[in-house]
Each structure stands twice: as C-alpha cells, then as structure tokens.
Amino acid sequence: MAAYGSYSRSNYGAGGDQDAGGGFMGATQGASSQADKSKYADDTLRPVTIKQILDASEDYPGADLKIDGQGITQLTLVGQVRAVQPQATNVTYKIDDGTGFIDVKKWVDAERAAAAADSDSEHFAPDTYVRVFGRLTTFSGRRHIGAHFIRAIDDFNEVNYHLLEATYVHLVTTRGAPGGDGAASGGGGGAQHDGGGDSMFVDGGDGAGGGASRARLVNCSKPAQTMYRFLATTGGGEGVHINDVAAGTRLSTNQVAAAADELLGQGLVYTTIDDETWAVLDY
Structure with missing residues (x-):
C-alpha cells in the first residue's frame, strides 16, 4: 500500500471482516492480470472528508478522480447516518460528516442475503456514527461510495481523530513530510499537480x-x-x-x-x- 510522504496508516479496525467484503486488495490482486496487479499495487487507503470527495478533480470526463493531484482509489471516511434506504440488492446510506453529504452503497452478498435478512448487523439506524471503507464511484454524474465494509463507531474520539488524520495526510501530500523542504522536495507532491x-x-x-x-x-x-x-x-x-x-x-x-x-x-x-x-x- 502506497504511503503519503513518510506517513503510512492501514489499520482501521476492519480486520477480520475482510472475507465479508473488506479484503480491499488481496482477493482482487490474486485473480488479476499482470497489468491489473501493477494497478492494484498502487492502491492507497486514504482518510478523507466528504468535501474532499465532492471537490475531487478529473482530467477529463470519465477519468480517475484525484484529490490533491493524486489518484484516489480506496478511501475511508467517518460520518453520521442521516437516512437509510434498503433495497433488494443493496442498502444506501446518506452519510454526513459536517463537510457534506454523500450516498454510501453497501451491496448485499447473494450468498449471505438470507443471513442478512435475519440480522440487524447489516443495517445502521439514522444518527449512528460509522466508519466506511470503499471506493469512489461516479454514476450518471453523481458520486457515491461503493462500500466494502461499514462498522459502527463506539468511541466519538475516533471521529475527531479521523478529521485530524485526513488533515495531516492532506498536508503531507501537498506540503511534504514534516521536517522536510515541503512538497517541492517530496517527489513532486500535490503542489505540482495539473490543477496548479x-x-x-x-x-x-x-x-x-x-x-x-x-x-x-x-x-x-x-x-x-x-x-x-x-x-x-x-x-x-x-x-x-x-x-x-x-x-x-x-x-x-x-x-x-x-x-x-x-x-x-x-x-x-x-x-x-x-x-x-x-x-x-x-x-
């Protein structure tokens, strides 16, 4: 997993649920071609705010979205559930983190659909604070998160921690690692991206x-x-x-x-x- 400057963080407590859709890289890498392996080797798991997602740029319509001039692959965000819309194939949550709103879709595994129907573990009530892991997707001009894994937050300190971490990663990406010479010496960091x-x-x-x-x-x-x-x-x-x-x-x-x-x-x-x-x- 790529790091931002000298910063690297990959453990957010998703752990043992990777087999339930939280295995962000391993399963896909094993079955992909050599070209796909190279692509997934560059995957990142970046903490972001919803505003960063909504402001993400693209070089041309349909191109990969970028935050701070860097391609965004897998991401994690923290927010509060504002609305829940269960459907036959997925559950859509409207998430609010104080910087904006975005839809998060958690697809229902067909093999686990029966178990999900008998359990509340797949659904989070409105006002619940959750951490989301997933990929940014655009459909019909609207951005949403395709969630690999969602879990409830038990300690509100995690919300504050996430916002600080997202800020830190943004600063490392655009200005360079602490104690360095800024983004100019950070391997062409976010300050040099196409957005000027x-x-x-x-x-x-x-x-x-x-x-x-x-x-x-x-x-x-x-x-x-x-x-x-x-x-x-x-x-x-x-x-x-x-x-x-x-x-x-x-x-x-x-x-x-x-x-x-x-x-x-x-x-x-x-x-x-x-x-x-x-x-x-x-x-």
Missing part, C-alpha cells in the same frame, strides 16, 4: 504568511488578498478583530466579512477567540 493552485496548502510561495499558498491567494479577490496580507503582517496568536482589519486596511466591515468568508473557504484563515477574530492558518 488547486492545493489548499502549498509550500514555496513568496507571499505574506510564511508559506501559505501564493497560487491559491492570487485567485482570491483584491479585498481578500488585502485582508490576508494584513493578518499575516500584523496578526498574532489571538488574531485580529474584523473591526481592526477594516480600520487597518480601509475596507468596509462588509468587505472584510466577505473577504474572511472567501479566505476561510480557501483554508487560509481561521477564527480564534470569537467568530469575528481572524488569523492566518500558517501563522
């Missing part, structure tokens, strides 16, 4: 903010750029209040509020002591 400035964080820009994505920033509006540079040069650990930003940049408070939302959407700033106090993310 589409990475959320890119090392090596010479703009304000000490390594924040210059390519990402230049796509922002002028007020957003002005606010970002003001925060990067005058902000501290507690950030700068929106009124102080307006006074220091000669922007109206409405312009600053809109700029803050824009920068937040790009992952360049965050709120600190309250919802109107902002700081750059890589201060």
Whole structure:
C-alpha cells in the first residue's frame, strides 16, 4: 500500500471482516492480470472528508478522480447516518460528516442475503456514527461510495481523530513530510499537480504568511488578498478583530466579512477567540 510522504496508516479496525467484503486488495490482486496487479499495487487507503470527495478533480470526463493531484482509489471516511434506504440488492446510506453529504452503497452478498435478512448487523439506524471503507464511484454524474465494509463507531474520539488524520495526510501530500523542504522536495507532491493552485496548502510561495499558498491567494479577490496580507503582517496568536482589519486596511466591515468568508473557504484563515477574530492558518 502506497504511503503519503513518510506517513503510512492501514489499520482501521476492519480486520477480520475482510472475507465479508473488506479484503480491499488481496482477493482482487490474486485473480488479476499482470497489468491489473501493477494497478492494484498502487492502491492507497486514504482518510478523507466528504468535501474532499465532492471537490475531487478529473482530467477529463470519465477519468480517475484525484484529490490533491493524486489518484484516489480506496478511501475511508467517518460520518453520521442521516437516512437509510434498503433495497433488494443493496442498502444506501446518506452519510454526513459536517463537510457534506454523500450516498454510501453497501451491496448485499447473494450468498449471505438470507443471513442478512435475519440480522440487524447489516443495517445502521439514522444518527449512528460509522466508519466506511470503499471506493469512489461516479454514476450518471453523481458520486457515491461503493462500500466494502461499514462498522459502527463506539468511541466519538475516533471521529475527531479521523478529521485530524485526513488533515495531516492532506498536508503531507501537498506540503511534504514534516521536517522536510515541503512538497517541492517530496517527489513532486500535490503542489505540482495539473490543477496548479488547486492545493489548499502549498509550500514555496513568496507571499505574506510564511508559506501559505501564493497560487491559491492570487485567485482570491483584491479585498481578500488585502485582508490576508494584513493578518499575516500584523496578526498574532489571538488574531485580529474584523473591526481592526477594516480600520487597518480601509475596507468596509462588509468587505472584510466577505473577504474572511472567501479566505476561510480557501483554508487560509481561521477564527480564534470569537467568530469575528481572524488569523492566518500558517501563522
């Protein structure tokens, strides 16, 4: 299984259920041709958020989807079941992880259909937190997850852990491993993908903010750029209040509020002591 920079993680507790559809690589590799073996050897199991899935890019219609410029094969996500739609051949769950919604389809094994009908283990009630393992699939222009395995989450810390892990993998992919020279020395990491400035964080820009994505920033509006540079040069650990930003940049408070939302959407700033106090993310 490929690793992200120096980061590698493959054990998420799916373990003994591989024979029930959670054997993500082994069974398929054994029966595939040499070309298929090469393809599956490059498989990854990446922790992601639903927003990353919905924002995944493709070089052309029908091409493999990419996150941070890298092909996405197998993935794992954590979320809350919002709706359940059982059918004869599959169960479709609408999953929400706080960043978006996506349908997850768990196909019913024909040989186990009778056992599944007598057991609630194949169904998760609404509001249940679950971890999903599967592959990203597109059908009729809509993306969904074809699940190999789904299990309930018993400890809510796993939800927070997953979000942190997905963030870490994103940063390693786009900026390089910790302690390194950033994505530029990380074997052509996510900063060099075809999307140019589409990475959320890119090392090596010479703009304000000490390594924040210059390519990402230049796509922002002028007020957003002005606010970002003001925060990067005058902000501290507690950030700068929106009124102080307006006074220091000669922007109206409405312009600053809109700029803050824009920068937040790009992952360049965050709120600190309250919802109107902002700081750059890589201060």
